[in-house]
Each structure stands twice: as C-alpha cells, then as structure tokens.
Amino acid sequence: MDIPYTVTARPDTGVFNAKLGVWLFLASEVMLFGGLFAGYVFLRIGAPAWPGALHGETYAHASEVLNVPLATLNTFVLIASSVTMVMAWASLMMKNFARYRLYMGGTIALAFVFLIVKVFEYGSKFEHGLFPSESNFLAIYFTLTGLHALHVIGGIIVNTYFWGPGAKMWRTDPKRFTNRIEVAGLYWHFVDLVWIFLFPTIYLL
Amino acid sequence: MANGAKDKNTHAAPELDEAQAAHPTHDPGHGPPPEPGFWRKYVFSTDHKVIGIQYGITALLFLLIGFCLVMLMRWQLAYPGEALPLIGKLFGEANMPDGVMQPEFYNQLGAMHGTIMVFLGIVPLAVGAFGNYVVPLQIGAPDMAFPKLNMASYWVYFLGGVVMLASFFVPAGAAKAGWTSYPPLADIETMGQTMWLIGMLFLITSSLLGAVNFLTTIIQLRAPGMTFMRMPFFVWAQFVTAFLLLLAFPPLEAAAIFQLMDRLAGTSFFLPSGLVVSGEVLDVAGGGSPLLWQHLFWFLAHPEVYVLILPAMGIVAEIIANNTRKPLWGYKALVYSVIFLGFMSFIVWAHHMFITGMGTTISAFFQVTTMIISIPSVVILSALFISLWGGSIRFTTPMLFALGFLPMFGIGGLTGLPLGLAPTDIHLHDTYYVIGHFHYVVAPGTIIALFAGIYYWFPKITGRKMNDRLGKIHFWGTILFMNGIFFPMFIQGMAGVSRRLYDGGQVYQIAEPVIHYNEFMSICAWLLALAQIPFIINFFMSLKKGEKVEANVWKATTLEWSAAPSPPVAHGNFPKLPTVHRGPYEYSVPGHDRDYLPQDEAPTVAVER
Numbered sequence: 001m002d003i004p005y006t007v008t009a010r011p012d013t014g015v016f017n018a019k020l021g022v023w024l025f026l027a028s029e030v031m032l033f034g035g036l037f038a039g040y041v042f043l044r045i046g047a048p049a050w051p052g053a054l055h056g057e058t059y060a061h062a063s064e065v066l067n068v069p070l071a072t073l074n075t076f077v078l079i080a081s082s083v084t085m086v087m088a089w090a091s092l093m094m095k096n097f098a099r100y101r102l103y104m105g106g107t108i109a110l111a112f113v114f115l116i117v118k119v120f121e122y123g124s125k126f127e128h129g130l131f132p133s134e135s136n137f138l139a140i141y142f143t144l145t146g147l148h149a150l151h152v153i154g155g156i157i158v159n160t161y162f163w164g165p166g167a168k169m170w171r172t173d174p175k176r177f178t179n180r181i182e183v184a185g186l187y188w189h190f191v192d193l194v195w196i197f198l199f200p201t202i203y204l205l
Numbered sequence: 206m207a208n209g210a211k212d213k214n215t216h217a218a219p220e221l222d223e224a225q226a227a228h229p230t231h232d233p234g235h236g237p238p239p240e241p242g243f244w245r246k247y248v249f250s251t252d253h254k255v256i257g258i259q260y261g262i263t264a265l266l267f268l269l270i271g272f273c274l275v276m277l278m279r280w281q282l283a284y285p286g287e288a289l290p291l292i293g294k295l296f297g298e299a300n301m302p303d304g305v306m307q308p309e310f311y312n313q314l315g316a317m318h319g320t321i322m323v324f325l326g327i328v329p330l331a332v333g334a335f336g337n338y339v340v341p342l343q344i345g346a347p348d349m350a351f352p353k354l355n356m357a358s359y360w361v362y363f364l365g366g367v368v369m370l371a372s373f374f375v376p377a378g379a380a381k382a383g384w385t386s387y388p389p390l391a392d393i394e395t396m397g398q399t400m401w402l403i404g405m406l407f408l409i410t411s412s413l414l415g416a417v418n419f420l421t422t423i424i425q426l427r428a429p430g431m432t433f434m435r436m437p438f439f440v441w442a443q444f445v446t447a448f449l450l451l452l453a454f455p456p457l458e459a460a461a462i463f464q465l466m467d468r469l470a471g472t473s474f475f476l477p478s479g480l481v482v483s484g485e486v487l488d489v490a491g492g493g494s495p496l497l498w499q500h501l502f503w504f505l506a507h508p509e510v511y512v513l514i515l516p517a518m519g520i521v522a523e524i525i526a527n528n529t530r531k532p533l534w535g536y537k538a539l540v541y542s543v544i545f546l547g548f549m550s551f552i553v554w555a556h557h558m559f560i561t562g563m564g565t566t567i568s569a570f571f572q573v574t575t576m577i578i579s580i581p582s583v584v585i586l587s588a589l590f591i592s593l594w595g596g597s598i599r600f601t602t603p604m605l606f607a608l609g610f611l612p613m614f615g616i617g618g619l620t621g622l623p624l625g626l627a628p629t630d631i632h633l634h635d636t637y638y639v640i641g642h643f644h645y646v647v648a649p650g651t652i653i654a655l656f657a658g659i660y661y662w663f664p665k666i667t668g669r670k671m672n673d674r675l676g677k678i679h680f681w682g683t684i685l686f687m688n689g690i691f692f693p694m695f696i697q698g699m700a701g702v703s704r705r706l707y708d709g710g711q712v713y714q715i716a717e718p719v720i721h722y723n724e725f726m727s728i729c730a731w732l733l734a735l736a737q738i739p740f741i742i743n744f745f746m747s748l749k750k751g752e753k754v755e756a757n758v759w760k761a762t763t764l765e766w767s768a769a770p771s772p773p774v775a776h777g778n779f780p781k782l783p784t785v786h787r788g789p790y791e792y793s794v795p796g797h798d799r800d801y802l803p804q805d806e807a808p809t810v811a812v813e814r
Contacts, residue, residue, distance in 0.1 A: 001347040001777030005425050013424055017350045021421045028413055028451045035459030035501055039474065042497050052492075133471030136492045140474075143466055 007176045022183045026190050033194055036147065040140050040201065051137035055129065062203055065130070066141065067121055071203045074117050075195065081110035082192045085159075085185045092178040097170055100181075104163045107188070111156045118149055141202055148198055151191045158184050249360075251352035252776055256359050257338030258666065263359075264330035267366060268652075271321035274314045276730055281306045282709035283727035300378070308707045312381035313373070313397070315705060319384025320401065323509070324408050325366050327651055331516035332412075332450070333362065335658050336419060336443045338666065342765035343437050345428025345785060345805070347777040350421040358414035365407030372400035383705065385502060388475035388495045392467045393482055399468055402461045409458045412450045419447035428764070428805075430785035434540070435804065437763045437789040438526075438533060441540050442519030445547040446512050453508035453551065460501035467493075474498075496561055503554035511550045513647055514614070515543060517654035518585055521607045524661050525589055527761045528604035529596025530800050532790040535588040542581035542588075549578040559627040560634050568627050575625035582618055586611065601759075602676035606657030609684050613653060617645030620695065635705075638698025641691050649687040656683070656740070664758045668771040669751030675743040682736025689729030693722035760801050762791055767803030 009016050044050050051059045059065055088103035125131075125138075132142040162177075162184060169177040241250075250256060280289050286305060293304025300310035341349055349355045372379040377395035380386065391398050423444050427436070436444075463474040471489065475498050478491030526533045533539065555563065555571040590611060598604065620642040623629035633639060656679070664670045700719045702710040709723045710716030757766040765773070768783040783805035791802035 001779075001782070003346075003348055003350060003352070003426065010425050015425075017421050017425050020424060021351060021417050024417045024420050024451060025413070028416070028455050031452050032455035032458055035456030035504070036462075038456070039459060039463060039497055039501065042494065042500070043474070043492070046494055047492055131471075132466060133473075133490060135490050136473060139466060139470075139472035139490075142470075143462065143472070147462065 007173070007179060016179060018179060018183045019186075022186050026186065029190060029194075033197075036144055037197070037201065040144070043136050043140060047136060052135060054135055054138070062137070062205065065137070066203050067124070068203050070117055070121050071199055074114050075199050077110050077114045077117070078192045078195050081107045081114070082189050084110065085188045089178065089181045089185050092170075092174070092181055095174070097167075101163065101167070104159060104181075108156060108159050108163060111152055111159070114152060115149065115156075118145070144198055144202060148191070148194055151194065155184075155188050155191050159188070249356060251348075251356050253337050253341050253349045253352065253355055254666075254773060254775075254778075256355050257334050257336075259359050260329050260333030260337055260362070261335075263363060263366065264326055264334055267321050268326040268330070270370075271318050271326050272734065274318040274321070276734060277306070278311060278314045278318065279727035279730045281311055281707070283724040285708040285711050309378065309381060311707050312383075312705075313379040316380045316383050316386075316401075317369070317373070320369060320380070320404075322647070323384065323513070324405070325362075325369060327513050327647065327655070328412070328509075329362060330655055331513065331651065332419075332443065332446060333359070333415060335439075335516060335520065335655070335662070336415075336446070339662060339765060340419065340440055340443050341422060341426065342665075342769055342773060342778055343440050343763050344423060344426060344431050345764045345768065345779070345783045346422060346426035347779070347782065349418050350425055351418050354414045354418050358411045358418065361407050361414065362411035365404045365411060368400055368404035368407060372397045372404070375400060385506070386464070386498075387502075388464065388467070388498050389477070389480055389482075391464060391498075392475050393487070394468075399465070402465050402468070405461050406458065409454045409461070412454055416447040416451035416454075419443060420451065423447075428783050428785055431764075431804075432785075434537070435785055435788050437519075438522040438536065438539055438543075439516075439519035441543055442515040442522075445543050446515045448547055449508040449512050449515075449550060453505045453512075456501045457505035460498055460505075463501075464498065496558075499558055499561065500554070503557045504551075507554040507557065508547075508550040510643075510646070511546060513651050515546075517610065517614075517651040518543075518589075520654045520658040520661070521589060521610050523763070524603045524607040524657055525592050526790040526792065527661075527759050528599045528601055528607070529593055530599070530792045531592070531596045532788075532792055533588065534592040534594070535584075536788070536790065539585055539588050542584040546578060546581040546585075549574060549581070553578050553625075556625050556630070559630045572626055576622075579618070579622065579625070586615060586618065601660075602671065602673050602680065603657045603661035605677065605680045606653050606660065609680065610650060610654045610657065613645060613649035613684070613687075617642060617647075617650050620645060632701075633698060635703055636698035637694040637702050637704055640704050641694030641698055644691045644694070648691065649684065653683065653687075656680075659744075661759070662765075663747065663751075664754050665765060665769075665771050665773070667748060667751065668753060669747055670754045670758060671747040671751060672743050675739040675746075679736060679740040679743065682739070683733065686729045686733035686736055690726050690733065693719075693726050697722055757803075760799075762801050762803050763789055764804055768805045 005017050051062055051065050084103045084106040088100050091099040091103055130138055132139045288304035293301050300307055375396045379397040380401035382391035382394050382398060466472045467474050473489045473491050473493040475495050476489050476491060476493045480487045522533055553574045556575045559568060624633060624642060660671055660676055697719045702716045710720050756771045764783055769779050774780060785804045786808050787804055789804060793800045794802050
C-alpha cells in the first residue's frame, strides 16, 4: 500500500507531505538559530565592550574588525541565488526542463561563490591571528557564520543532486520532481534568510 | 448542534474517500512488490512496525545498562570504600582497584546513568518504539509519512548510543560532569565529555527526524473520518510530544555546539574571566557565562520532562478506557490540557535555576508559570482517576500497571510543588529530595506506564499474550521496590543530604540521622533487579509459547485493534484502509449487544439517528 499525499495535496490540509515536513524542519531550524542568537545577545549584554580588545587594541565597532564590503557582496550573491532558485522551480512549472537546468546550475554556482568569498574572509582573519579563541566576539562570529556555511554546503549537496542524478525523475514523475524542487527551494530561502539576519547582527551592529 | 457536527463529519468521510480513489494506492503497472531480503526486512527496514520494534529492543537494552550502572553506584553508597565482591575486579585497575570504586568512576557512572536512562532508554522507548508502532495504526495510516527518514532516525539514534557507550573506553573514561553537563566543569573535563557532546548531537538529530515524521504523519495520514477530535488520547500525547522534541531540542544543540567549540577550538562561551583551576588562572579569553549553558540546557530539559511523561499518560489513558469499559472521563479536557501543557512547558525552565542569583522579579515569573503548569497535569491525572468511577474494572496485567501509575505519578507531581517555589527550593535544591521527586515521575511513573504499554500491545505485535501470573509478580515486585528505593530519598533530602556525594554523605554530620537508609535503598535496588527477571523470562517465553489470541484480544475500540490483524500486515498495516465513524472510546454504549463500538464499524442507521 502506497503512502497517500506524497504528490498531491491532502484536501483538508492543503499541502503534500514533504511540504509540511520541510516547514516543520524549518521551525526547528528557527529554534536552533534562535538559541544561537540568544547566546549572542546574552554574551554581548555581559561584555564590557563589543567587540572589545583584540591583540592589545580596543575596537568600538564590529565593522572595524570584519570585512563589511565582502559580506555585503555575499548578501547580494545569496539573494541572487534565491531568485535563481525560484526561477528553477518556475521553469519546471512551465515544463521547461532545459531552463530549469540553467537556473539550478546558477543557484549552485552562486552558492559556491558565497563559500569562496567566505574562505577568503576566514583566511584573512587567520592570517592576522584572529582565531575563535581570541575573544567572545570572534568566537560567536566564527560559530554562527561557520554553522551557516555548513547549511550552505548542505544546500549545495541537495541542489547538485537534483541538478544531476536526481533529475531523472523529471521523465518518470514530473509533478513529484517539481514538488521536490519547491521543497528544496523552501530550505534554500531559509538559508538565505538566516544570512539576512546574521549580516547586520554580526557585521553592522 | 451535536447533530449538525455529526452530519458534517459523516459528510467529510466520502470526500476523502474520493480523493484517495483518484490516486489509486495500487499502481496497476507493477504487480505486488517483491519480497524484501533479510537486510531490507529486519535491519534497514522502512516499515514503521519493524523500526518501532528495533527502537523498543534497543531502548530496553539501554534501560538495562543504565540500571546496571546505578546498581554499581548503590554498592558504593551503601558500603562506601568497601570492595565490591565477585565482579569488582572486572572494571579495571583505573576504575576499581581491588574492587574499590574510585570517585572518578562513580562520577562517570552517575553522569552516564542519567544520560542513558533519559536520552537512550525512556524517550526512545516511549516515542521511538510506542509512537512508531502504534500511532500510524491508531490513525489508520499505511505507514509513517517518510519511511526512509524513519529508518535514518533509528540508525542515527543507534550511532549516538554507540558513541555514548564507547566513551567509557577513551582515556580517563566517560563524561563525569553529570547528565546536566554544567560548565565550567564540563568545559575543562576529559575527552569523555567531548564524546558525550557528539553523542548528544546524534541523538538530537535522530529526534528531529522522528518529530518531523510524527507530526507530518498525524496531520496528513489520518484515515477518512479520523478528525482531530476523534484521535485516541495516545495520539494526542505523541502529537504534543513531537512538537516539544521539534522545538525544544535545537537550543540544546546550540548549547552543545558552543560547548564543543569551548573544548575543541578554545573559545570561552561558558568560561568566565579569571577562572582558577588547580591553583592556576585558566589561560583563555574569558568573558563567557556558565549561566548561558544552564539557560539553554533547561530550555530543552524542562520540556524533556514532558516528553517523558506525556506518552506515558497516553498509554495509561488507552488502557484505562479499555479496562473500565467506559469512555474516558473528559476527553476534550484531556486534549486541551495536553496542548496547554505543551505550550507552558516552554516558559518554566528557570525554576531549575532559583539559586543562581537571578532577581526576584524573574524568579516570581517562573514560580507563577510553574504553578500554572501544574494545573493541566492535575486535570489529566484527575480525569484519569474519575474515569475509574463506576467502571467494571478488568484487572488485567496492563491495567494493574496503569493503575499503579496513577498514585505514583501523583507522588512525583505533588513533591515537585515545593521545588517550583523559590523559598522551599533554596533549601531542597541539589539534595536527594530532588532525586526522589524526579525518579518518582520517571521510574514508578513513566517506566511503569511503559511496562503497561508493553503488556497491552504485546499481543498486537506478536499475536500472543504475555503470561499473567509472571506479569503480576513483576508488577508487585516492581512497585514495591521502586518505592523502597525512592521514598527514603525524600527523608534524606529534607534532612539536607546533598546529591552526587561519592560516599553517600558519610562525612557530613547532618546526614548522620538518615544515612542508614542508604543500605535499605541499595538492597531495594538489587531486589528491583530480581523483580525484573520474571518480566525478561515472560517476554522471551511469550514470544514462542504465549497463548495465541484473536486480533482484538482486549475488545478495544481503537483502529489498531479493530481494523488490523495481529501482527498487522507487513507493508500497509490494514487489509483495507479503514474509515472512521466515531470517537475513540465508545464503550458500553446503551442499546448495543456488545459493550464496545470500534471506530471503524459502519453505523447502523437505526442506532445512530
């Protein structure tokens, strides 16, 4: 016996199973990042200065330590990747598989751009001896952005699967495949949204 | 009004039927699916029933392991510094030289007893096993919504368990900072603590996968006619539990990540400036706060208490309705209480932290919420008690355990009130009173209810009944010795004996009048172990030789009994998906030959109208 509502929506709830599942998963992710942000608030309230002293120098603003232009660039990169993700799904809805491939490829490429920028950002911190162990400011910076980067990597894995081997389903079960891209998209927008909160909280405030 | 509602419901059913008919469950292009091989069928199965059984067996083994750890500790508490005869030397020179337990080993046992019992024993048994096996059957679903995630959830849990057990064998042994892992101690602990954190991350992932699956299953896969208010109370309990797991565990994950960073990357999330360890100032950046851990930890660990107790209440409700042969008293009140309880459990966590020096305003807030949350618990317990009133009670083995649960959980709950109020808590905090209180909730409370569930659903899983005589011996032994262990803890705690003392309080003068209870409690613990032998024998004997029984052996109304064979069909549960026509507990309805009306039995017009 097959499981009902894997592809079509259940009439009285209006969603198919995976869509509900991913929203619940995202609710849990909100609590995860909520806990991390709460930790940030807790530590910052208790700190005499923020970011405070690093290698004998005292900083008054996070932007003096972190690279705001690079992070701004990354913000636009992620927003652009969210747009291409929607376009990928929309292309499937319009039954245009070639265009789906193109947009999904774009999403993956932009995610890689984000990570490469991140590598440069981390690299220059390490070069200047700015490690997580130096101060709570750097500790929270590396923990939060690092965990976000892990989420980006997770998204790349999922999206690459749907770009490559997973796309075979388009020929056998196009409706279900389109649903999968919608669900993957919901996750990807969430990863984007987390960054939209992270960027001002850590780099600007 | 009532008629109108009924009309609407009976109307809804055919609509859903049509929706299902439009998407035939059997694809005519393929034939019956090929019979899976051994590995697919029993090891990497995606069938919720097999996964439930896997969860159940693993969790029961962990319960046994956790119990063995505490039996070792009880030797040290009863006879401090004396060599453990016979098996003492098996634990190695480092842990028990010449059979005498070292303080470090005692701490390992204490921390791991708590962790194993809560995270690897009771939750996987209550949620992973009972939830997995029973929920899809009770709502009339062919399986869980995401069978592969379900399998992943079990195997991630299994990995977490392996990591936890393996931590005993790393240098300096397992975690020693208690199951609460308070920093700064946990931050500067040996490698076992890192293993503990990694194990916890596995367990959190596992429960996340499980929670998403349970919620989706209950919302999406209810059979036609199974409205929310027709769900058995057990399903409601699992529903709220899954929400707690989904939303309360992630903050602990955040905390575990912080602590891992502290231990591995040298950060100081939980280390204050100028911390002195072994006479030297710790060389870290500092500026962190140990209280941050406590907040994040208890944000999980308080809802976790309800994760332990709600499925237990659900099991007891099912068994009481079935064995009193009358509807549960106040079904709606029970449902609203359990929802309200779920909400409230997120805003009471700091009552574990009254002595951390938080201000009186915050303390007042958490005292008020704590007193409020006791109301729905009392409503639930009272409704279960009142359900007994006027029933023709069948004293079956599961019913005995369910009845045992009621007063035992009552003691556990009522002794919690003084801990929820700051003035009394300051005296009782960190004493054996606390240990007594939460063990009453968890052991004679939850574990008794889980036993009830095992006796109740065993015939569904195997088609055979467990032996009643052995079951009754098991019940009386368990209930007697559990009280023997935990009741004296209240007396010791009120006298001021601190918990986590390696010598059981020997060096403290205040403990002198009550310290003799230690020996009595320890003997009760070992006798409790003996009382489990009839259960173990019964379990294995009944698998092979138990009395074969019909599908609906208890004459129950819920779908798992009335619509599915015992054991249910391998993939799909039901020979034909049931349609639900009424609420879950239609026992002794006037004007019927039988004293029960199954949920899926089609109504005869003359009776219904």
